[in-house]
Amino acid sequence: MEALRLEDVTVVLGGEAVLEDISFSMDRGEFMGILGPNGAGKTVLLKTILGVIRPSRGRVVVLGREPQAARDRIGYVPQRETMSLDLPVSGLEVLELAASVKGIRDRGEIERVLEAVGLRAEELEKKRYGWLSGGTQQRILLARALLGDPELLLLDEPLSAVDAPTRRDILDFLGEMKGRKTIIMVTHDPNDLVGLADSIMLLNRRVFSLGTPAEVCRPEILSSFYGSKVVVAEVGGCTYVISGDRHA
Amino acid sequence: MLEVPMFLVYAFLSLALTAVMSTTVGGLIVLKGSTFYISAVAHATLAGAALGILLNFPMYYGAFLFGLLGSASLALATKMGRAQEEAAIGVFFSMSMSLAVILIYLIRDYAVKAWSLLLGDPLSVGPADLAHMLLFSSATLLIFSLFRDRLVLSSLDPEGSEALGVRPALSNFVVYLMASMAVVVALRVIGMILVYAILIVPPAAASLGARSARQFFLRTLAISLGASTVSLPLGYAVNLPISGIIGLILTAVYAVSFLGRGVR
Numbered sequence: 001m002e003a004l005r006l007e008d009v010t011v012v013l014g015g016e017a018v019l020e021d022i023s024f025s026m027d028r029g030e031f032m033g034i035l036g037p038n039g040a041g042k043t044v045l046l047k048t049i050l051g052v053i054r055p056s057r058g059r060v061v062v063l064g065r066e067p068q069a070a071r072d073r074i075g076y077v078p079q080r081e082t083m084s085l086d087l088p089v090s091g092l093e094v095l096e097l098a099a100s101v102k103g104i105r106d107r108g109e110i111e112r113v114l115e116a117v118g119l120r121a122e123e124l125e126k127k128r129y130g131w132l133s134g135g136t137q138q139r140i141l142l143a144r145a146l147l148g149d150p151e152l153l154l155l156d157e158p159l160s161a162v163d164a165p166t167r168r169d170i171l172d173f174l175g176e177m178k179g180r181k182t183i184i185m186v187t188h189d190p191n192d193l194v195g196l197a198d199s200i201m202l203l204n205r206r207v208f209s210l211g212t213p214a215e216v217c218r219p220e221i222l223s224s225f226y227g228s229k230v231v232v233a234e235v236g237g238c239t240y241v242i243s244g245d246r247h248a
Numbered sequence: 249m250l251e252v253p254m255f256l257v258y259a260f261l262s263l264a265l266t267a268v269m270s271t272t273v274g275g276l277i278v279l280k281g282s283t284f285y286i287s288a289v290a291h292a293t294l295a296g297a298a299l300g301i302l303l304n305f306p307m308y309y310g311a312f313l314f315g316l317l318g319s320a321s322l323a324l325a326t327k328m329g330r331a332q333e334e335a336a337i338g339v340f341f342s343m344s345m346s347l348a349v350i351l352i353y354l355i356r357d358y359a360v361k362a363w364s365l366l367l368g369d370p371l372s373v374g375p376a377d378l379a380h381m382l383l384f385s386s387a388t389l390l391i392f393s394l395f396r397d398r399l400v401l402s403s404l405d406p407e408g409s410e411a412l413g414v415r416p417a418l419s420n421f422v423v424y425l426m427a428s429m430a431v432v433v434a435l436r437v438i439g440m441i442l443v444y445a446i447l448i449v450p451p452a453a454a455s456l457g458a459r460s461a462r463q464f465f466l467r468t469l470a471i472s473l474g475a476s477t478v479s480l481p482l483g484y485a486v487n488l489p490i491s492g493i494i495g496l497i498l499t500a501v502y503a504v505s506f507l508g509r510g511v512r
Contacts, residue, residue: 052410068413076411083405087279090460097404097461100397101412126459144408 002064003028003152003182004049009058011044018044020206022058026199028151031174031183033193036203037226042186043079045203046154049184050076063151070152072102075145077138077155083129091124091132091140098144113143117173135166142170153177155185159192171196190217258378259370259490260480262437265385267472269430270450272392275468276423278451279403279461283444285322286427288337290443292318292344293431297365298351307365308380308432314344315428323421368439368491370480377436384429391426399423400461438491445495446472453502456509471501 004026011019019041026032036042047053049060051067062070089097095110104110114121117139129137138158145153155174159167174196177183187193193200193213200216202208202225209216209225216222222230277283293311300310318340325336352362364372373381392399402409402419410416431443438446454467475497483490 047411050411071411071413074411076408078407078411083408084281087404088455088458088461088464089400089404090462093461094405097397097401098408098412101401101409101414128459141408 001028005061007059009048009055009060011048011053012056018205022207024210026182028182029179030198031178031196033197033200034184034186034203035190035200040204042203043156046156046186050074050154072148073151075150075153077141077145077158079156085130089129091127091129092121094129094140095144099147102148104148109147113146116146117143118169119143135162138162138170151182153181153183157186159187255371258373261378262370262373262381263476263480264473265381266434266437266446267469267476268385269388269433270447270472271465271469272388273426273430274447274451275465276399276403277427278448278455279400280423283448284337286444286447288341289315289318289427290431290440291341291348293435294365294440295344295348295351297435298348298355301361302351302355306380311432311435312428315431316425319421319424319428323417323424366439366441367489368435368437370437370490373436381433384433388426388429391422395422438494442491442495445498449498449502453505456505
């Protein structure tokens, strides 16, 4: 069953086309990874699906509806640094405020999403959000995206600025979510998507390549996309990028 | 039994209303990081108040009208990005102050009235003033209580709140509208020059050590009310301007909070 469809979507911001002719669709439960250099339009694409940015041309259909009408079925994790860390708000309040805005009055829902990401309300109640570790902040943002049990999850670089154990935990968590939710994750590292993504999009304002990991993570395609030589290796049936400009 | 003169009661009530404005509106403005806006809207309301006096109608409504116009134009400017918003505040600041200077000059007995607009005086607040102030503060409180979580979230995290369906331009306008009303309430009490001190310094001090938004708003109220409660009898006893004393006490509170910051 279809979860998402984009038809010839073009987004022009400040007179410049930041996305051009994007077309793809996703089935429910599918996991898509998006790779691309800075300025490729990855965040704009997520915000267009979210309905925050309206396409200049083309159409976005989320769960059979306009994105704005489907917003309560979408969970979004923005890049962590978009929120000031120097403000008096507790980790728990980040969730409570979002729950209130979403019209969720059930306290049990906050406990549920915190448990899902391995946190407890008592740990977050008396600590400023900005004083928590980067990993805990990221888990809070993930928990916030899960409020109301959305069908579609949009994750904008959820693994940036977190340490290796937290990175592993978040990837494990996403592995548990796989198949239960439709997920789009933007990342700079193709290896984050190993074993998770059903499909990978290489994006640089236009769709450079879109297909299964085996189809996309081929040396000639990645080398051409990043403009430098990329070497990949097959380990245990999975394709890993072992050298090249992974963070282009 | 000690009888408290009514003008002191009115003065205290007007300061209490201003403290509530500091807690709600000042708190939101500090969370937004747009504290400069309070100065801009104070200058705008000064021009409006002067126009009210000149045309012989209650200055509160002239002040509010100008504040409202400023809020609408600045909320539109926020759509153009942070740099443009700050530039727009600066331009608006200059325009409204120029207008205020001309209007104040045109008021016949302008020296006394201009002085009262610039410096304020809680001891000169009468029942009629208090009624106008109550009207504006009630409206502000009503908006705050109805939309508190949306306004707090959009002030703290504009991008995250937009993803949850909060419209940033509308949210900005509502906060700026509330700021106009808060400045109108504070203008008579503390004057245009020190509006920033009474509306922004308490939440700025509270933000330094508060661990949660709940604690932040409660501390702001305590600081603001505490400074007013100490300053009123003190200023009255030593015959010095109460607004100046409040400003100095709040500065001291901020300095102590700043030195004690980071204690987690």
